[in-house]
Amino acid sequence: MLSLARGYDVGYLLGPVQSGREGYYTGAVAAGEPPGRWYGSGAAELGLDGEVDADLMEAIYKRLLDPRAPETHSRASWDEAPALAPEHRAYRSADEIYAELVAAEEGAGPERRAELRARAERSARQAVAFIDATFSAPKSVTVVATAFERMANDARKRGDQQAAAEWAAWQKKVEDAVMAGARATVDYLQDVAGYSRVGHHGGGAGRWIDAHSWTVAQFLQHDSRDKDPQLHVHQAVLNRVRCADGKWRTLDSRAITMHRMSAGAVGERVMEAELQRTLGLRLETRADGVAREVVGVPQRIIDLFSSRRRAISEKTQELLNAYEERQGRPATVLERKHIAQEATLATRKGKSHRGETEAQRLDRWAREARDAVAGGLASVATAVLTLGKASVPRRPGGLRGT
Known part of the structure; x- marks a missing residue:
């Protein structure tokens, strides 16, 4: 699934990191999340590669400075650094x-x-500094990665470093597949929705211009706001792009929104192909036809690790009952949709890693899984590999692909 959100304040991404507090993006690295990575043809043109540096990202996204200039790489010389484009428009707070x-x-x-x-x-209005295109894996894919990680940690505890390395390698293959899917969404959107607007469109004299070289900072994260396992990739697309005429302009967000669902579908197919190629995992379409899930992951454990969904459903029902009692009639389809949106807002929590280490988080997930499914995460790890049809390397405990 691919979701889109406007990003206004770069401090939302990097401020907590610089103040020593946990952050929604980069700050989570201290709690076990991997650092961000630069991606996109625009990033390559600007010489951005490898890990995302917090100061450099702030210079680019907040002040629109050119990362190719040495002055941009030091806060002390930002005022002397050349800009890619005119600074963000200032609005009253x-x-x-x-x-x-x-x-x-x-x-x-x-x-x-x-x-x-x-x-x-x-x-109040704010300048859009970036577009957050978040690619989220199906819950079963996340559960598989969590199971592999748990098996690796258990192997380390008992001193079996070879098994730990193999399980960790398979966990990374799942994460690599999710990243491949995320990159595919950017590649697709750059191609089909990479445009900017020129002129005054309100008067009918405007036109569109090609703007396909995007600059993206990608951040892989492993859990949701509610601390359920949830592999997803935040992709902060810089809202400035070099157009076909060489000028830097803002992106046409309407074109991106128009192609969101197709981009998400492309990302899901690429992710699935990578899971099949590297691990032999099989995915099948769910009964509701909404998504495809990994064969071998019980629905009970998928539901267990979806407290966000349960919270929204429970809150929706609570609000719906109150609404229908007040109106004296059943809610319409449109009213139900609005009530569900209200429930989503009512159940949203601020994301936090405080008070729980990565090991404690895995232990909690394993306990929850063990309560729901015999053998817990261990049964999931072995089941999905046993059911895989593609040939894969030797697995711990003598388990082999077929």
């Missing part, structure tokens, strides 16, 4: 708007001030 509204109504009481604050929040 919600606080500034609120201050003006309150100044115009000096006698406003608490309730009125709350209304003014809400109005200020609604009217």
